[in-house]
Each structure stands twice: as structure tokens, then as C-alpha cells.
Amino acid sequence: MQPCPSGILVMLGALLLLLASSALAQHIGGEHAPAPPGETSSHDHGHPSQPGSAWEGSPEGKAYSEFNHHLAGIFVLLIGLSELRLALGLTALAWSRFLLPAAMFWAGSYLMIWSDHEAWPIGSLTFSQTLFGGDWEMIQHKLYGFLLLTVGTLEWFRRRGWIRHSLWAVPLPAFAIIGGLFLFLHSHGAHPSAHKIAVHHTIMGVMALSAGSAKFLSGWRAPVSSVQPGQVSSSAAGRSYWELGWAGFILLIGIQLLFYTE
16 A cells, blocks of 8 residues: 555654754753853843844853744744645645745744844834844844745735736745845854854755745746646646755755754
8 A cells, every 4th residue: 555645744744843842842941941140041131232242152142043043943844844745736735835824924923023132122222223223133134024924925815816926926936045145144243153153054045045946947837738638747747846846945944944053
């Protein structure tokens, strides 16, 4: 008896989410451990760090950043799994097509609020200081959040059938490519592990560029309507391969985020 493809996908999803929950549980446990004497809690926003302060690269600062990356990894894994189902042409779990816009919306909302310890709206910096204060890291985080919310909303409308023009399919791969390019410029400032972080971001940037390019190419390989029943056109097969590439790179990014360390 051949294994059911949808069953394999469910088991893969369960395994990845089990790894995700395990990593988060370990991380949350570390965050709630008592702080060493002389150190303040990472949740104390009454005295946020300023550029050049000890927050960047401190144990609490690293824990805060790693938690955000790990949480993002869960969202990206959910997106990758839902896109893998579509790439495989599975009819089961049809509702999972909405995981991508839902995950993008929640990830974007999280970034807009909690991306940076000292930034608006949870830190002491005002909205204007956060966006126009010259801290490129903060600005990028908020920009990522805005793009996630925007593209996630458009994808929700597309997948609900409310917008149908083919041009509305462009923002998703464009976001992957633009986000990948931003990662080459993303810096955590005066961080003791700056080189390691740069390597992480470079690898993710390459994978995001590859994912976006594959998604663009899949859109150009539309199935041919004149194919005889029981046959698969080379165009449709080519589209499927590019869709698998898109989903595969998304999953790889999610796994890397899940095990991100500074």
C-alpha cells in the first residue's frame, strides 16, 4: 500500500512543529531564569538601551533577538508547509492555503510591536525616533513588518478569490526578493557576534532570493489546456518543479531561523 502524500505532509509538519515547540520551550525557560546580580530583566522597558549601550550583545539582548528569530521560524515553517502542499497538488488540507497569509499577518503584527526592545511602541523611543532616528536595524524591522502585513493581506484576498488579476500574484515573490536583498544590508550594530550574524543573514538572503526567483518562474510556466487526459504537460511539470523549489527554500529558511543563535 502506497503512503498517502497528504499523510506524509502532516507527519512532516508535526515533526517540524515539534522541533519548533521544543526550541521555543527551551528558549522561554532561559528567558525566565533569574537574572545574574547587576543585570536587569530583558522585559524591563523602563530603561531601554540607546545606540551604543550594553543591550546589544548582552545575554538578555541576545536572548531577546534569538527568541524573535525562533518565533519567526515557526511562522516561516507554516508558510513553507502550506506552499509544499500546493506544490505537490494535494487536495487534502485545502484550508492550509490560508496559512501563508495568516502567518504573514501575525508575523508582521509581531514585528511592528516587538521587533526591538527599545523601539516604539514597547520601548521609550517615540514613533518618530524609531522610524527617523537613523537606526537602520529598527527601520528594517518595521519595514519588514509593514511589508508582511501588506503582502499577507493581498494573498488573503487572492486566495479568497476577491482579486483575480495575474498581477496581484507579483507582490509575494517580489517581497521574498526584496526581503532577501535587505538581509545583505541588515546589521545588528556593535554586536560581539557581528560576523556570525552576518553569515546567518547572508545565507538567508541567498535562499530568499532563490525562493522569490523560483516563485516568479513558476508563474511563467502556466499549464497548457490542450493536454490530453492522463498526460502531464512539460509546462505544468516545469511549473510544479519551480513551486517545489519555492516551498523548499521557504522551509530551509524556517529551519535556519528556528536554530538561529548569536
